[in-house]
Amino acid sequence: MRLYVGIGTKFKLNERFFEIVEELERNLFLAKDLDYETVKQKFSLTELYKYLEAGTLQFRNGKENEESVKYDYEDFSMLPWEQREGAKYKHFVIKPLLQVSGEKLKPFIEERQKKLSEQGYKVSVRSIYRWLSDFLKSDGDIRSLVNNTHNSGPKEKLIQGEVDLIIDEVMDSLYKRRELANAKRVFYGVIHRIDTENQTRNQEDKLKSPSISTIRRRINDSDSYERDKVRLGHVEARKKHGSVQMLKKPTYPLQRVEIDHTPLDLILIDKNGLPLRRPNVTLAIDKFTGYPLGVYVGFEPASYTSVMYCLLHAFAPKTYLKERFPSVQNEWLAYGIPELLVTDRGKEFKSKHLSEASLQLDFELDHNPARKPWYKGSIERYFRTLNEGLVHQLPGTTFSNVFKKGDYNPEKNAVMMLEDFLEHLHIFIVDIYAQEQRGIRLSPARMWEKAVENGFSPAIPSSKLDWKVALMKLGKGSIQNTGIKKDHMHYQSKNLQELKIRLGIKGKGNIIKYKYDPSDISKIYVYDELEMQYIETLCTDQEYSLHLNEYSHKLFVAAANEESKNNVSISSIAAARAKSEELVKNQILSKKERSILARMSNDGSNTLLNNDKVNALDSKPEEEPEKPKKTQKEPVVQPVKTEYYENDTLDLDEDWGASYD
Structure with a gap:
C-alpha cells in the first residue's frame, strides 16, 4: 500500500496512535496523540522515516478510522489463488478509470x-462503481478488492487469461530465437505448456486448450515489428518502423521510473586485498527529473536479488547518508514508490516475485518491447555518464574500449574496496550528477525541489512489512516433523510446529507459503494464514547458513552433487563451503575462481539500509534433525571447480530453489 505523508495522516508509534494536524514548515509536522488529544508532539519527516525503517512505526490511512483500516491479511501474495485472481480481475476492470475526475x-x-x-465479461455498472470506490478509498491498496469468500469471482475469465499469457510466452520464445511464430508451432507449444500446468491443478481449475484458429488470430494481432524483424531482419525492420518511438512524457516525479543493470568498468578488491571482478550496478532513475532514485552494487549476476535491493533503496528516504558518508555535501532527495516501473524483458523483471510485489505496493510494471532499448533512454544515458564521469577516473578501471588499455593492467592497479567505491558513487550521484544543469533543463535536484514546492509528495510503503517482505522471493513447502525442507536444508521452530497442529485441526493440511531473502538463507518467513502473520523460522544449521546467499548455496550443492554422485547431505555441502573458504584464505585462486567467489560473497550495497528486522514472530535455532547412521564414510568433497561453469552458461541465480506457483 502506498501512502503520502501530510495533514490527516495517522500513524502508530510504539503502541501510541497519532494524527498529523498541522504542517509547521516544510517537512516538519505537529501531531496529536489520539488517546490524549491535549498532548501534541513535533515530528520531522526524517524522524518519521527513521522510525518506519526501524520497524517501530506504521502509517494508517488518514481517511478512515483505526478500526476500519486493518485488513485481515497483510501480504496480498499469501492469499489463496482465487482471492488473488479475483482482486486482479477487479483491478483490470477499474484500471482505465483511475485517472478520471469525479464529476465525469x-x-x-x-x-x-x-x-x-462486448468482450464477454459480465460485470454491472454498480459493481464497477463499488470496486472503484473501495480502491480509491484505500489509497490504491489491492487488498481492498479481495473477496472474503473463496468461491466468488469470474473464474472462467481468469483461467482464460492464464491461457492467453501462455500463448504470449510461447510466441515470445520463438521471437527470441529469431523464428517465425508459425501457428502450428505455437499451437503445439501451448498444448504442451497447458498439459504440464494441468498436472498440478484440481479438476475445476484446469486450463482449457485453445483452438488453432485462436492461435492464428493472436499471431495476426501480434506486434508487427517483431514479425518483420524475423521476416526481414533487424536492420530492415528498424527502417520500416523507425528507431525512436514517440513516448508520452511524464509531467511529475515518480510518474515513470526506469530500472536496469550494467557491469561497471572497474575491478574492486576484497578485504584480503585480492582483486575480485567487475561489480554490477542495478539502478532506478526518475524519468521526469533525471534524478537517480535507487541503486544496488554487488557481484552477483543480474537477478531478482539485485532488483529487490535496488527497489528497497529507491523506496526509502536516504536517512543514512550523512552518518555513513559524511563527505557527501548534499541530501539525496529522491525516493518513493513509482506509479510506473519500466524494465526490459529479462526474467528477473518478469518474475512472479516482482509481479506480486507490484500489486502489494501499487505500482504498474511495463516491460519495454524486445530489442528496443530506446524505450529506456534515460537510464541508458546515465550508465554511459556513470562509467565515463566516475568509473574511468578511478584506479582499477578496465575501460570499455580495448584500444584504450595499452599496457594498463586493471587487476594490478585495483586498490579500491567496495566501501570506498560506494562513497565515490554517492558523491557522484548526489553532489555532481544531481546538481548539474544539462542544456536548458534544470538540474535533477532543482527539478525535484521545485516539484515538492508545488505540492508534490513522494509515496512510501505504509509499514515495515510492506517495505521489505513484499519484495522478498516466494516459496512453497510442507511442514513435517523435521520442519520445512528447502534445498537440502531444514527450517524448524516451535511456532512452526504449533502452526502445523492448528492447520490440522482446521483441516487445512500442512502446505504453507513462505518468503525469504536470497542474500541470507539462514531463515525463512512462514506465513500463518490463520493468524495472518509471519513466523520467522531459522535454518537448523546456523553455522553453515548464517549470512550465506542463495547463489553460493547452489554452487556448494552442485559441487557436492558432482563429488558425492547425488548422495548429497548438509555435511557434504558444508564441506564444499569449507574448501572454498580455504582457497580464499590461501589466496591461490585463478581469475575465474575469484570471479565466482565474488558472486558468492554477500558484499554489496544492500547494507546501506537497515533491512535486518522484519515484522514476524521471532524464532530460536532448533536442533538439526537426527540423521540416520551411515555404514560408509562421508565422501570427501574437493574444492569447487570453476570449470563446471565455463563462461557462466549454467544458470544458477534464479530458478533453482523452491518457488511458489
Missing part, C-alpha cells in the same frame, strides 16, 4: 461496462 465518472463507467460486455 458516470459516463466513463457506463462506457467501460459496455466495452467489457
Whole structure:
C-alpha cells in the first residue's frame, strides 16, 4: 500500500496512535496523540522515516478510522489463488478509470461496462462503481478488492487469461530465437505448456486448450515489428518502423521510473586485498527529473536479488547518508514508490516475485518491447555518464574500449574496496550528477525541489512489512516433523510446529507459503494464514547458513552433487563451503575462481539500509534433525571447480530453489 505523508495522516508509534494536524514548515509536522488529544508532539519527516525503517512505526490511512483500516491479511501474495485472481480481475476492470475526475465518472463507467460486455465479461455498472470506490478509498491498496469468500469471482475469465499469457510466452520464445511464430508451432507449444500446468491443478481449475484458429488470430494481432524483424531482419525492420518511438512524457516525479543493470568498468578488491571482478550496478532513475532514485552494487549476476535491493533503496528516504558518508555535501532527495516501473524483458523483471510485489505496493510494471532499448533512454544515458564521469577516473578501471588499455593492467592497479567505491558513487550521484544543469533543463535536484514546492509528495510503503517482505522471493513447502525442507536444508521452530497442529485441526493440511531473502538463507518467513502473520523460522544449521546467499548455496550443492554422485547431505555441502573458504584464505585462486567467489560473497550495497528486522514472530535455532547412521564414510568433497561453469552458461541465480506457483 502506498501512502503520502501530510495533514490527516495517522500513524502508530510504539503502541501510541497519532494524527498529523498541522504542517509547521516544510517537512516538519505537529501531531496529536489520539488517546490524549491535549498532548501534541513535533515530528520531522526524517524522524518519521527513521522510525518506519526501524520497524517501530506504521502509517494508517488518514481517511478512515483505526478500526476500519486493518485488513485481515497483510501480504496480498499469501492469499489463496482465487482471492488473488479475483482482486486482479477487479483491478483490470477499474484500471482505465483511475485517472478520471469525479464529476465525469458516470459516463466513463457506463462506457467501460459496455466495452467489457462486448468482450464477454459480465460485470454491472454498480459493481464497477463499488470496486472503484473501495480502491480509491484505500489509497490504491489491492487488498481492498479481495473477496472474503473463496468461491466468488469470474473464474472462467481468469483461467482464460492464464491461457492467453501462455500463448504470449510461447510466441515470445520463438521471437527470441529469431523464428517465425508459425501457428502450428505455437499451437503445439501451448498444448504442451497447458498439459504440464494441468498436472498440478484440481479438476475445476484446469486450463482449457485453445483452438488453432485462436492461435492464428493472436499471431495476426501480434506486434508487427517483431514479425518483420524475423521476416526481414533487424536492420530492415528498424527502417520500416523507425528507431525512436514517440513516448508520452511524464509531467511529475515518480510518474515513470526506469530500472536496469550494467557491469561497471572497474575491478574492486576484497578485504584480503585480492582483486575480485567487475561489480554490477542495478539502478532506478526518475524519468521526469533525471534524478537517480535507487541503486544496488554487488557481484552477483543480474537477478531478482539485485532488483529487490535496488527497489528497497529507491523506496526509502536516504536517512543514512550523512552518518555513513559524511563527505557527501548534499541530501539525496529522491525516493518513493513509482506509479510506473519500466524494465526490459529479462526474467528477473518478469518474475512472479516482482509481479506480486507490484500489486502489494501499487505500482504498474511495463516491460519495454524486445530489442528496443530506446524505450529506456534515460537510464541508458546515465550508465554511459556513470562509467565515463566516475568509473574511468578511478584506479582499477578496465575501460570499455580495448584500444584504450595499452599496457594498463586493471587487476594490478585495483586498490579500491567496495566501501570506498560506494562513497565515490554517492558523491557522484548526489553532489555532481544531481546538481548539474544539462542544456536548458534544470538540474535533477532543482527539478525535484521545485516539484515538492508545488505540492508534490513522494509515496512510501505504509509499514515495515510492506517495505521489505513484499519484495522478498516466494516459496512453497510442507511442514513435517523435521520442519520445512528447502534445498537440502531444514527450517524448524516451535511456532512452526504449533502452526502445523492448528492447520490440522482446521483441516487445512500442512502446505504453507513462505518468503525469504536470497542474500541470507539462514531463515525463512512462514506465513500463518490463520493468524495472518509471519513466523520467522531459522535454518537448523546456523553455522553453515548464517549470512550465506542463495547463489553460493547452489554452487556448494552442485559441487557436492558432482563429488558425492547425488548422495548429497548438509555435511557434504558444508564441506564444499569449507574448501572454498580455504582457497580464499590461501589466496591461490585463478581469475575465474575469484570471479565466482565474488558472486558468492554477500558484499554489496544492500547494507546501506537497515533491512535486518522484519515484522514476524521471532524464532530460536532448533536442533538439526537426527540423521540416520551411515555404514560408509562421508565422501570427501574437493574444492569447487570453476570449470563446471565455463563462461557462466549454467544458470544458477534464479530458478533453482523452491518457488511458489
